[in-house]
Amino acid sequence: MTSLCRDCLHHAEAAFRSCPSCGSGRVVTHAELLALSIAHVDCDAFFASVEKRDDPSLRGKPVLIGGGRRGVVAAACYVARTRGVRSAMPMFKALEACPDAVVIKPNMAKYATCARQLRAMMEALTPLVQPLSIDEAVLDLSGTEALHRAPPAVTLARFALAVEREVGVTVSIGLASNRLLAKIAAGRDKPRGFAVIGAEARALLASEPVRLLPGIGPAAAQRLARAGIVTLGQLGSLDAKAALRFGEDGPALAARARGEDNRPVDPVRETKSISAETTFDADLATAEALEAPLWRLCERLARRLAEKGFAAGGVVLKLKTADFASRTRAARLPTPSSVPETLFAAIRPLLAREVDGTAFRLIGIGAAPLVPALGADAGDLADPDAPRRAARWKAVEALRAKFGEGVLGAGRGLRPKR
Structure with a gap:
């Protein structure tokens, strides 16, 4: 057996419950500890952890990330989870289970900034990093022992400490011989976990x-x-x-x-679609009421496309009725675009055909297929104004980046007064 202290990184060919060097009880022991190299890294209640990091008054309190009572829980901290709250649970049910929870609207820009910092730290360990979502990834640390002067297990424990110190959130790590077992291991010891699965799988x-x-x-x-x-x-x-x-x-x-999995860690994972959606506080049924949030989603989608270097080859409209029935409609664009005006013009007719008196609780927009941003919105004889729309959108985004999101906006995106 080999044991590793996750606090001082002392490791030895022995089994010990507490570290003989620093006395810590955060020790992981496994016969194959220093031989395994596939890791699954999963942030602990990521969105909620970022909010608690930025607002110390939230520590110790149940925190839910999500929309109004009609939305769903995007993330729940571990305090809230002890009350039975889970991600994707309807918010009204979460608040019934945990009425004293602090509900915070998602700040995706802040979470994305934190995720990029984490991603950079992972890529400093190995080039073989495959993102699986904003808050988890799988890494292959094979052959990195000489670079880091430590086996992968020690490198990962050092990484987890660095994340807590430099980013202010915690991660759980699963270490195994393949991706499947590493993922299962990562979920066995959360939060701040480090679990290993080897030949006993x-x-x-x-x-x-x-x-x-x-x-x-x-x-x-x-x-x-x-x-x-x-x-x-x-x-x-x-x-x-x-x-x-x-x-x-x-x-x-x-x-x-049986624990068998031969999938490689692929850092070039294909992104098939990019989308954005919102759940309303009250059902909406008219085109006038639905078009304002649809425009705001077009802006959000355009921003996400730009961040990932894509343009939309087509648009997808998603609607969910008051009784939770889903409707999905799609249309191809004449030429690829990542400009809100063009996306809105393409998806607005799809919405118009669905406005038939039905009350909707959710609306979403997606870009599919995705195409490289290079060459998008270049304009042609059929649409000579495309470059001007693209330039106008870039100018709006530049002003917002400098002076704040609310400095400039289109009238069609304004929320109605109450």
């Missing part, structure tokens, strides 16, 4: 429910349960022929249940 997973496996949702779990399969051990025991009863992915599903 199959035995460790055998008694776990099938829902533990990423990709198995409620419907898939029910289908497996009807066949008498409720644990990963039962699923993993199926041979390839028997697993085919669950579709073409059945054999691969059984392999994952």
Whole structure:
């Protein structure tokens, strides 16, 4: 066995519960600790942690990140989680479970800035960093021991301490031989966790429910349960022929249940779509009422496209009715664009066709397919004004960056007075 102190980084070929060097109890012990190199890094309640970092008065209080009572919880701190609150829970249910929670509207610009800082710190460890979301990534630290003068486990523990010191949030780390096991490990010891899964993976997973496996949702779990399969051990025991009863992915599903995963860490992960949406405080049914938030979403989408170096080859409209039924409509753009005016002009007719007296609780807009920003909004004979619209939008963004978001805005995006 090898043990590592996560506070002073002392490590030795021995099993100890408290560090013989500094006395800390934050010790991780595993036979393969210094041999494994695939890590899953997951920020702990990221949005809420950033808000608590910036406002010390929130420490110790239940904090929820999200919209009004009709929205959903984007993030819940661990204090709120002890009351039964979870991400994606309707806000009104979260407040029933935790009525004293402090609710904060998301500040995505602030979270993105923090995420970029974290990403830079990860990329200083290895070039093989694959972002999975704004607050988690998988890293391959194979071959980095000479660079960091330490095995990957020690490098990761040092990284976690640096994140707390320099960024002010905490992370949980899973270390394993592949991406699947690293992800599962990262969720076993949150928050501020460091868990390792090695050769014992199959035995460790055998008694776990099938829902533990990423990709198995409620419907898939029910289908497996009807066949008498409720644990990963039962699923993993199926041979390839028997697993085919669950579709073409059945054999691969059984392999994952045994902890097998040959996916590489790919830093060039393709982004397929970029979107933005909002849930209303009260249902909206008229075109006039819906177009204002739609315009604001077009501006938000244009900003996200610019940040990622993309333009929209088409637009997608998403609506959710008061009874939670979803409607999705799409249209291609004549030429790629990342300018709000062009996006709005393309999606506005889609909205007009859906305004039939139905009350909507949510509206969203997406860009798909995505194309490189280079060459977008260049203008042609059919649309010679495209370059001017692009220049105008860049000027607006420059003013907002200098003087604040509210310095300039289009009338169509104004919120109605109450």
